[in-house]
Amino acid sequence: MTRLLIVCAANLCRSPMAEAVLRGHAAGLGLSEVASAGVWASSRRQEADKRALQALQARAYGLDRRWRSRRVRPEDFDDFDLLLAMDREVLRGLEAQRPARSTARLALFLQGMTGLGRDEVPDPYFGTVEGFERVLDLIEARVAAWPAAVDLKRHFTAAA
Template structure:
């Protein structure tokens, strides 16, 4: 079985996208679906390549039993558009950067992550970097809802088994 490859993307790969990687990885593990997925995150900019996620992101995630400490920042590369089945952007700026860099034949792989949480009536996961602790909690709430919606969409499409 070929794994479904998912890449979460934000600006610097230290807040939103590693949080999404951690949340979705935990969700997949909790449903015993690890065999179906390859999950990663990256940034559109190289500001934090090789660095661990923001300590505030790590602390907020750890409160929900999600350990981000082993993740390291990396920048999106051209090969990601071919390699990944889903390239999920956190906001308009990063979506635009991704679409403009993406070869035409792979553009359908690039989407907004929050499209999988239509109940939020938002398309952008806000960057919590300059906000207070509440911003990181809000981001986690949004990402958890989008992760659940994304998994449900994949299950309903028949790409993975349903868990219940």
Template sequence: MAKETLQAPVKVLFVCLGNICRSPTADGVFQKKVKDAGLADQIIIDSAGTGGWHIGNPADPRASQHAAKRGYDMSQLRARKVADSDFEAFDYVLAMDADNLHDLQALCPDAYQDRVQLMLDYLPEDFPKPMTEVPDPYYGGEDGFELVLDLIEAASDNLLADIQQRLT
């Protein structure tokens, strides 16, 4: 079944637990990919957390440092919690893992359930390390932040292609 067409601006919300590691990384990566594609005026990007522990805080310094090494700027991002109004406002609400997906689905009105999905639904089938979730790097080492970037970069390409196909 074909997806419905979308009017610009298309709005994309990336969601993880605290909005300091994975979702701001996705926000920063996707901002650059959208800008590089010349679509910054047609796609609005934001990120949020299902938990409110870090509201107003910048991204985790480790996430920012790893992202910066690849040319992504997350310095302006500040953590916020998902709001009820986000489900109507955003065309895509992309969870980083199954737990956050379930939390979002529980909060989301029935009319907008089709907007809520996993970020890695967009991961290419030929990705060297097939995964369904972006793992939380918070308590891990440096490799965790690099894996998050690898996964998000790959999925972002397919997400952008999906949006471009749906834009009218």
């Protein structure tokens, strides 16, 4: 079983949405733990973006009412086996924060996906409600094409 941290910029939209979806499928995907964080999240913990919560609710996903954003911490690189970034900028931020001794795997969330026309999950924060729906579409596509538990770490080892 793999411990997974999903990471975006501020931990307000993409990563909490992915956390909610993946938690609902965790056992079947070979995940023992799913959490989210932001590389540049505010030190003031915030609720998820209301548009993200609306998109999740419209598709019958939920996020705990007590959920609050958080910044990536040095111990995350020990506590999680796999840290998946929503885009390359976030991945570079993770690589810059990664302790030298860490054995955690870092990769893009959409790594290995084909037919989507993209390999990054766009940040919908400054866009419209439709942007949040598109992000949820990409997250659901990733879950539908999730690597088998036995291949999970190997799948996300290849260079992004």
